[in-house]
Amino acid sequence: MFLRIISESVWRNPRRKLVMLAALALGVMVATATLNVLFSAGDRLAREFRSFGANVLVVPQDDTLALEIPTGRDFRPVEEGAYLRVADLPKLKTIFWRNNILGFAPILSLPVEARGERLVAVGTWFEETLLLADGTTMRTGVRRTNPWWDARGDWPVDGAPECLLGISLARRWGVQPGESLEVGAPGGPDGVGAVWKVTGILSTGGGEDEQIIAPLAQVERLAPAHRGEARQVLVSALVKPEDDFARRDPRSMNAVDYDRWYCTPYVSSIAHQIEEALPGSEARPIRRVAESEGVILTRVRMLMLLITAAALVAAALTVSSTTASMMLERQKEIGLMKALGAANRDAARLLVVEMAVVALAGGAIGYGGGILLAQAIGRSVFGAAVEPKMVLFPLVLGIAVAVAVAGSLLPVARALRTEPAAVLRGE
């Protein structure tokens, strides 16, 4: 009997139901879309922050003090200090967080002589294809770790006798892309030199403006004693911003905490795993990049969270007010039911269940619309669709029903309290 009344009632007065359905669907659409964007925005943004470049610096454990100044000069002789083995680098893709290692580049800097000046040549990978332990290949190099490097001209091909010339040097010497450059290694065996074709001019605003950047294999030839070695390795990893837990000293953690720290992609735990993988290495977070990313990302996430919360509250209020306004007009029905002898509980239950049914239908439609809206936002902002989180579906639907019912409760309660005759009269 109850079900029959409900089903008949739902189909009666379709215009009113349609309006309510529309309002409910729209409210749920806002909730779904904002929640979906919120959950995926964090990950997307973290990836965007990698345009600031490498956030971990790997140096040999037994290294001596670096003697380079930000203007590009390096005063440390080649023989001084320790080196890392370039052949070990594929091990970086075997650590626990291997999928978070987006790129790395070995750096071998050498004092050289060119055009009568003493300066630094930096040997590295530009876009080297690396064979990994599991048989897959990976393209990595400074184009990953230093994405802001802008070369006017072409990039050198890895291994070829080509190079990038720092813009300050290019200006001073009047060199254009396509010209050749003779480079000699002072202090090396006599006659060790190279001729490189300048394929592009590099402008960074940093020390590279006064340096020559060449493929690692080419720079190695100028210092054969250090073939297969690198002074440092830059690593760009996808990390989670540090919180108070991450800042604790891992050596002071108990086993459970240590596991949790190890299994969270903090920059400190990834650095620790890199040290485990590369023998004789010391890995440090590049605080300038890592800390700043953490601060800004946290702020933006909080902003998104609060905006989402405001949108959810607004959606809930508008849905409630819609159901309340609909219910206000149906107070006469309650009066009629009571006059016919219905118990308070039955009359209320009838209307509320009907409301819940409409809310479920509206919620389902709204959820679908919300997913589409979230995809549209994701595609326009990040150029990639946002993955819908299906776990939200029952949650959103449940909240929609709860909010819709909550809105209708006040008018229903008021109608139940008043005498049927008064309600029917229209007071």
Next chain:
Amino acid sequence: MFWRLLERSVAHGRGRWAVALLALLVIAALCSALGNVYLDVSRKLTREFRAYGANIVIAGTGVAGGQTLLEDSALAAVPEDGNRIIARAPFLYVVAGVGTARVIVAGTWLDRMSGLSPWWKVVPPGGIKSRDDLRQCLIGEAVAHQWNLAPGQAIELRHRGRTARLTVAGIITAGGSEDSQIFVNLPVAQGLADLPGKIGLIQVSASGTPQQLEGLVAGLRHRLPDADVKPVRQVAVAEGQLLHRIRWMLAATTLAILVVVTLCVAATMTGMAFERRYDIGVMKALGAGEGTVVRLFMVEAASMALAGGLAGYGLGLVLAAWLGRQVFHTGFEARWIVFPFVLAVSLLVALVGTIFPVRLLQRMHPAAILRGE
């Protein structure tokens, strides 16, 4: 008569009025809050991005002893105004000897380091507060490790026969080249290198959108024609890209929220107008003209919109201020342009949501309405 009808309408439909007012209040508050937040977020974010430190570098042109030099008078061209230029400091590098080894000594203004390099971790915290302190220095982590130095110990720097004796005031962990350097105040480095009045470069941390920074760089180039003023691409380029991305994300989300909630409120208003069809039927049956009915509803809707819009705007400002404090720890600047926008949206929603069903209903025959069709 008109006003009496209006008054009775309000008195009778208190519940209905309250609900409509709430819906309009919500939309106005949301418009106001989100509008203010979005318009000001650029300014807030560009300030946050100063966490990355210097984004402009001013160096000398030409070669001189391995380090191009500037006169320290160039600093006068870069005033620190706290608004655009957040921090700036000169740097002079000297390769000094400590014992039998060598180390890079950076002469700068040690009181500006917290602004220029906020990511430094200095132990003990505090660093050196004055740029005239010629007795103390800050040393990088690797330097401390190399020579087993702790705060309070003395260190002697030598360069070409000149010496400087300093006390270690703190150890820097920077996760970069600074870990291998010793930081002193500028006069100490100038003394060691015998380069009075000279500096190697100026680092500047400036806040602003990419266009504003370009303008700043151009202005500095104009004021310092003999220097090489260049943006630090690592910071400037990435910041520009990210700023654009974040703003677009906020814009898209805000727009989506506002459009959908507006539609939702419009649906509510439409539903409510339909619910009053008996009122319209009775009015028409009693002989009310077409214009009267529409005008009555329009004035009702407009007054609801104004009341809700004003209250909502105020509420939205409070919300935006609270949001700003929670996230950025500073308030949000209210933009006056949001006010007419909020009122316009409220009026639009209320009027469109009411007029459309009212016009539809009042074309119907009163008898048909009263019968319940």
